[in-house]
């Protein structure tokens with residue numbers, strides 16, 4: 061089993077180190093926070109990444125070895141199978157480029173088109189093809205299969221800055237605000253996160269700050285019931301007020317995590333973006349250090365549109381992390397390369413389906429492998 065979150069002890073040791081003594085709903089988290097292994101830490105190939113990455117731009121232009129593609133860590137194999145299946149459409153068009161027997165200009169042109177079609181965006185496409193050409197030349201790569209392996213390594217290096225664990229435990233509670241456009245998968249992702257947190261022994265309080273849509277509150281309540289966690293929900297109330305109440309209650313009840321679900325909105329709906337900013341300000345009033353995480357959930361299937369959402373929500377809110385959903389069955393899996401190039405905000409989790417086990421921590425090398433499988 062790998063860790064879904066990274067747990068950290070608070071920077072300043074609190075007087076009461078033992079967590080949660082008052083009356084949480086079910087078995088409270090008694091496990092003292094430990095430094096977890098972090099997501100994907102068992103993932104293969106990080107040393108390869110470092111080695112090849114360090115040679116980029118080397119004045120010595122030393123020949124580089126063509127990295128092989130290592131097998132995923134045993135505990136990640138099931139997930140890798142799902143990821144590969146989910147990204148199958150993107151992968152078939154990208155890896156199809158390397159099906160021939162020689163490396164020529166036509167191959168590079170085809171690769172450029174395939175990356176653009178996969179919504180990697182102009183900047184990442186140019187960066188990847190230029191880097192591939194340079195590295196292939198200095199490594200003396202002479203066959204398409206080796207060239208594909210080299211590209212996997214370059215994509216993994218590009219995505220590496222996005223790989224970062226969600227840290228829980230530095231604050232009590234860790235306040236996580238979740239935003240996104242309608243239907244991106246916010247509530248579902250919150251439900252899945254809640255489940256993982258609860259299984260990990262953390263006490264969670266949910267805040268249904270989507271006060272307009274009754275179905276959204278009900279959906280969140282179902283997740284709360286399933287996971288026996290508490291929920292703050294008030295029909296028709298001001299979402300900022302619900303968030304304030306939730307953070308205050310989370311502090312009073314010494315919850316480990318407060319997860320705030322906000323209503324879906326388009327970044328072009330300026331009044332609704334102002335409302336989000338207000339929610340963030342009001343959370344800060346309840347706890348001067350919060351929100352500790354501002355997450356944007358994006359639908360990976362929307363490709364370049366998702367990239368512009370990241371930029372707009374980040375400009376408005378100052379995002380700390382992303383959850384990329386619906387990467388199953390998409391032909392636009394290149395979107396993460398565009399994000400890495402254009403607005404590199406950590407991707408804490410990716411989703412490849414509606415099931416609980418279809419949301420996982422993001423690992424750059426695994427993703428690169430699945431993208432070019």
Ligand SMILES: Nc1nc2c(ncn2[C@@H]2O[C@H](COP(=O)(O)OP(=O)(O)OP(=O)(O)O)[C@@H](O)[C@H]2O)c(=O)[nH]1
Pocket residue numbers: 240241242243244245246247248249270276323324325357385386387388411412413414418
């Ligand atoms: N295929 C697939 N479907 C997903 C994934 N994540 C969420 N969904 C589905 O996407 C739909 C919308 O999910 P919600 O969680 O309701 O989205 P939301 O962002 O909370 O929606 P609003 O509250 O309307 O803004 C649901 O049918 C989910 O089951 C995923 O990774 N893959």
